[in-house]
Structures are given as structure tokens and as C-alpha cells.
Amino acid sequence: MQLAFRQRPQPMTLMTSTPDTAGDLATPAIQAKGIEMAFQVGDQQFKVLKGIDLEIKTGDVELLMGPSGSGKTTLLSILGGILTPTSGQVSLLGQSITGLPRHKLSKFRLQNIGFIFQGFNLFPALTAAENIEATLNLKGIRGRAAKKQSIKLLRQVGLADKTRSLPRDLSGGQKQRVAIARALAGNPKLILADEPTAALDSQRGHTIMELLRKLAKEEGCTVLMVTHDPRIMDIADRVVYVEDGLITPKPANPSFVHES
Template identity: 50%
Template sequence: MNDVIIEAKGIKKTLGKGAGEVNAVRGIDLTLRRGDLTLLMGPSGSGKTTLLLILGCMLAPSSGRVDVSGIPTSDADKEQLAKIRRDHIGFVFQSYHLFPTLTAAQNVQLALDIRGERGRQAAEKAREALKLVGLEKKTKTLPAELSGGEQQRVAIGRAFVANPSIILADEPTAALDSDNGRTIMRILADAAHEQHRAVLVVTHDPRVVPFADRIIEIEDGLLVNEEADTSRRLRMPKGAALGS
């Protein structure tokens, strides 16, 4: 099994035109591997979210290339890029993007609906995904009846349910208190270490640093520093309670 899930070479992205033109990403090389939780850290406007969207095939680079699970994306059309996202990538955002009239399980199952997976088997997959994030008793609960941390866990379950190779998370703890933030990071760390996924967390939250296997700093569209320290790794014991 090839542990490299995303390989980016020479990524540049220019936004705007004329006097408003901004070089958001300025020639970045980056490789993401299974089993690692990588933090991409930088101040607002540093280019970190733009880079995440490029790695997730949601935004095309101005130049450079991105390969996802060995698949070149440079010449892919919209349908091909959508298939790559469906088959290989799970997204988690600061905003939970849950449908208020759907239960937790139904919100998770939406990720399977777009893949054409429906019926009893899809419902079971949704329940298993919620079990992974400690919400097996909340399958029939509406978002308004869940705490912010629980809503984010539903969103993570939705990202997990199609068994992607990589999880891309954009500021997943920014709207949460410390306890819920730690719960979210333990789940993401477990996704890397126990489920053998690649996990990239874009953040400026210093509270998440102890969970990282690798920390990359970005500034003005350039990677300026990288630190790899496996002693930071905080594993969640199997069967441990996740809290609320």
C-alpha cells in the first residue's frame, strides 16, 4: 500500500486581477501520508485555507500539480474532480453544515446519497460512522438538540462514512471550547493513527498542537517551517469515552 495520499508540486494560486491581484499560494511542495495528523498553521491571510481547497480539488491551482492517491488532477474535468472528492476525500469545516430538519444519522447518510448508496446498508454505515465519533445514542437526534461539539462530531462522521483516504479539516475546533476541541482532535488523531488515514488540519489554534505528528507553518503563501515530533502524539485509548 502506498502511504502517500496527496502529493503537491509547485502549487501557485493567484486570486483577483489587476490592482486587486493577490498571490495567495506561491510555489508550495507538500506530501501527505497515511497515519499522520498534520497541522497547517498560519495567521489569517497566510494562504492556508486556499491551499487546503486546492489539495481537496475544490479550487484549481494557477500552476503546479496535485496527485490524489496517485491520480493526477491537473487535466481532470469537473465530473472527474467530483469523483476524486467522493472516493478519496472527507471534508470537515468550522461551520457544521448540518440540515436542521434531518437527524444526525440522516445528515451523515447524505454523503452516501451523493455516491448513489441508499437503503439499509447506507443507514447501517451512517450508524457505524456515528459510533466512531461516540454518538451511537444520538442517531435520531436533530441538530438543534445537539451541543456544538456534538454537531461537529456529526460533521466528522459524515466525512468518515464513505471511508476516504484523507480527511481535510479547516479550523474544526475554532468555534468550540477546550473540552470539545480536545474531543474533536482525539477523533481526528484516531482517524490517522488507528484508521490509517492521512489527516490535515488547517488551524491557528495553539491548543491543537499536542495532537500533531507534523506541524507545517505557512506565511504569505509560502511554507516557512516544518516540525515533525512523534512525541507530541496523543492517542485515544480504544473504547475510551469521548465526552460531550
């Protein structure tokens, strides 16, 4: 089956500074070698990942695609240091994170990674702006600087009029955009996302992807996301296919991209 994609729209303006990232480009942003993951359920062991080798260049936007249950989200969680693999090594930004003490790993994630979760994970008692400010506070950005950055980020994702709205007053797509804005807080070097466009319509999904791509190319940020969404494949530098716990060549009939 041939997939047709419409012409890429003009990217939206991203209001950030442009640091010199040339010295970082030689080191891959993400390196994974021999990643295996098994889960024990009762007397049975289920091997979810079966020896994954993956290298992602700094400043690239890459997609992980594959059938449901293929191991994509598990792999993303391992690459983000949320899960520890049964075997194998992960390096992020030149730093080996496999085996790091928990407090050092938490600090590394906070300083370098922005996560976009499929379930949004917003604080229900905080407004959209306050959800972003909470992340900025953890990164040492407080007060007026945090408020200013949170408003700027919400404007970038098209929610300038929702800064004082609580999550219960937002649609699913609006919650997702708040979660994306929060992931961008503090200018992380890595963005790891699980189905970031699932709750968005086609136009909003493409706009958000253009925002992430602009961040990657101008700021040297690296974006890796799990998705079934064929509408955003034209934004990516590369698509990595995962099936049955292994990286596979591009499938001849990638019908799984239409799965929900």
C-alpha cells in the first residue's frame, strides 16, 4: 500500500535562542546496544525486546513504528531511563545511563529529557501554565522567569488563551498540547514522546510536529517518538520499524500505522 502525504506546511515560529551545537553533533544523541527486555509473569517469562541496536544522531527527528505489542513503548522507556533493560547498554548524549545510581539517573533525566506521555499526566489542581511552571521549578527556573516561559510555550502550541484553565476544562487535544509545552520547558536536549499526536486533529498534529522539528534543527534537540500516525511520517528524518521485539526493514505493507 502506498502512503500519500500532503506538502509540508510552513513551520511556525519558535521563540528560542540558538546555541552553538556544532561541537555536540559528532556524538550520537542516543546509542543502544544489545537491548533485551524480559518480563516475568508467574512461571512464564516473556521476552519483549530481543537484541536492539539503535543509534540516533543529534538534531534528528525519528519515529518508532510497528504493530501494537511489538515493544516500541518498552524500548522508548528504556532509552529514557524509566525502565532498566534485562541486558544491553544505553548511552544518552555521550553518557552511559545503564547502571547509574537512581538519584544520578533522575537528575540526568530532569536536566536533559522532556517526556510526552500518552496519558498527559497533568496535575489536575494546577492550571495549564502552572503545570509547566512546576517542571521549570524543578529545573531551577522560578518566579517571573518561569511564568514568562510557560506563557511563551503555551503560545507556541496554540493555547495562549488557556493559561489559567484547569485540565478538567480542556479537551483531550488541548491537554496533549499542554503536555507537549511542558516537555519543552527548560530547553531539554532530548524529547521522548509516546503517541504525541494521537489526540490531535491532522492540522494540529502537523503543526506540533513542525514545532518539534524546528526545535531539533535550530536548537540541536533530538526527538524520538512512538507513533502509529502516518500523517507525520514526512516530518521525520528517519522511521525505525519495530516488530516482534526486533528492528526490521521497512515493511512492504505497513498497515499497522493505521492502528489506534
